Amino acid sequence: MLRHCLVSGIAVWLAGTLPAGAFIAYVSNEKSNTVSVIDTDKWAVIKTIKVGQRPRGIELTRDGKFVLVAVGDDNTIQMIDTATREVTNTLPSGPDPELFVQDKAGKILYVANENDNTVTVIDIEKRTRIGDVQVGVEPEGMALSPDGRFLINTSETTNMAHFIDTETRQIVANVLVDARPRYAEFKRDGSELWVSSEIGGTVAVIDPAKRTVTKKVTFNIPGMRKEAIQPVGISIVADGKTAFIALGPANRVAVVDAASHQVTKYLLVGQRAWHMAFTPDEKFLLVTNGVSNDVSVIDVAALKVIKTIQVGELPWGITIAKQ
Numbered sequence: 001m002l003r004h005c006l007v008s009g010i011a012v013w014l015a016g017t018l019p020a021g022a023f024i025a026y027v028s029n030e031k032s033n034t035v036s037v038i039d040t041d042k043w044a045v046i047k048t049i050k051v052g053q054r055p056r057g058i059e060l061t062r063d064g065k066f067v068l069v070a071v072g073d074d075n076t077i078q079m080i081d082t083a084t085r086e087v088t089n090t091l092p093s094g095p096d097p098e099l100f101v102q103d104k105a106g107k108i109l110y111v112a113n114e115n116d117n118t119v120t121v122i123d124i125e126k127r128t129r130i131g132d133v134q135v136g137v138e139p140e141g142m143a144l145s146p147d148g149r150f151l152i153n154t155s156e157t158t159n160m161a162h163f164i165d166t167e168t169r170q171i172v173a174n175v176l177v178d179a180r181p182r183y184a185e186f187k188r189d190g191s192e193l194w195v196s197s198e199i200g201g202t203v204a205v206i207d208p209a210k211r212t213v214t215k216k217v218t219f220n221i222p223g224m225r226k227e228a229i230q231p232v233g234i235s236i237v238a239d240g241k242t243a244f245i246a247l248g249p250a251n252r253v254a255v256v257d258a259a260s261h262q263v264t265k266y267l268l269v270g271q272r273a274w275h276m277a278f279t280p281d282e283k284f285l286l287v288t289n290g291v292s293n294d295v296s297v298i299d300v301a302a303l304k305v306i307k308t309i310q311v312g313e314l315p316w317g318i319t320i321a322k323q
Contacts, residue, residue: 022323023279025286026067026080027295028055029312035069036295036311037085038286040279040320043297043307047085051078057099058317061124062106067319070097070111077111077122082321092129094120099183099317101142101151103166110151112139119153121169133169135162141195143184145208154181154195161195161204163211173211177204183275185234187258196231196245203231203245205261215261219247219254233275237282237300244285244298246273253287253296255303267305269296277318288315 025038033055037047052071059068060082067080070093077091077100093100094113101110102124109122112135119139121131136155143152144166151164154177161184163173178200185194186208193206194217203217219229230248236258237243243256249272255265270289278285278300285298288311295315297307 023281023320024082024323025277025279025295025318025320026058026060027288027311027315028058028069028317029293029314030054030056030290030316031314032312033071034312035067035080036315038295038309038311039323040284040286043309045309045311048312049080049085049087051080051087052076056316057097057111058319059100059102060319060321062102064321067321068100068109070100072096072098072114077109089127091122091124091127092120093122094118094132098140099142101144103144104148110142110144110153112142112153114138114140114156117155119151119164131169133164133171135164135171136160136174140182141184143186143193145186145193146188146190150208152184152186152193152195154184156180156182156198159197159200161193161206163208175204175206175211175213177206177213178202178216182232183234185236187236187240188238189240191240192258194234194236194243196234198230198232198248201226201229201231203234203256217245217254217256217261217263219245219250219263221247221250221252221266224250233273233287235276235278235285237278244276246276246287248272248274249291251289253285253298265303267298267303269298269305270294270308274315275317277320279320280322286318286320288318290314290316 053073057070096115136158138156141154178197180199205215233246271291
């Protein structure tokens with residue numbers, strides 16, 4: 001009995017001290033034309049992958065087999081095999097692809113092409129371009145409603161969030177937001193769409209059913225000029241209660257109560273906080289810092305930055321996979 005208790009006690013102690021799960025983060029470095037591969041158990045870069053010119057948008061395919069990277073100056077989407085961590089193929093985009101999103105099944109990829117004001121529709125398996133949707137000027141942000149019915153594109157110069165019917169591939173609504181919208185994110189239950197406006201300095205909260213702005217999240221950091229607070233990346237936890245907003249050259253991530261839409265805390269990160277991604281268990285949030293060339297690791301429960309990881313030049317996007 002004593003031996004059984006000791007063994008059980010040791011097992012519990014080990015469970016509490018060993019890593020909860022092994023995850024791999026992929027960071028696109030816009031200036032060095034590389035992707036940094038980070039082991040989240042070691043919190044260290046374990047490989048640097050050479051990719052095309054000006055990599056920005058980056059995302060794991062639904063089946064986990066590939067990391068897709070938009071290489072803007074090469075006008076294509078490169079495919080990194082997650083088993084070999086090498087570029088193995090490409091997908092055909094339009095000129096200067098930036099951000100993209102997959103459909104729920106992981107069969108269709110929607111790509112915002114900044115230079116021709118279109119969203120390209122790509123069949124991932126066949127690796128063919130199957131359509132285009134004309135949108136506003138300088139399209140960037142991309143999001144898909146949880147039910148898969150509507151694709152959202154934000155156009156930086158038009159200052160709009162375009163609602164696109166995924167069946168007809170037609171724009172069905174345009175919602176005006178503040179200047180230079182960069183990113184769009186739905187709450188998981190589909191009740192709200194959040195759109196960051198970099199120059200406007202706000203995040204618009206949109207009712208997807210009414211397609212109207214119902215609230216704007218604003219920011220105030222003592223001693224900092226308003227124009228230095230430039231929201232870009234948005235990450236909302238699965239339960240929809242808390243959101244994190246990367247504030248660009250303000251070098252901070254805002255923590256927002258997603259029910260009241262009020263900022264509750266600012267976390268100091270690296271220089272020019274850009275895009276973010278949760279580990280799959282949502283215990284950590286990783287933030288790319290473009291000017292300091294590093295990634296900040298935020299403990300989500302503690303709301304504290306616990307680690308900084310040096311990566312390539314001008315880190316831009318990030319995606320995280322199970323190992």
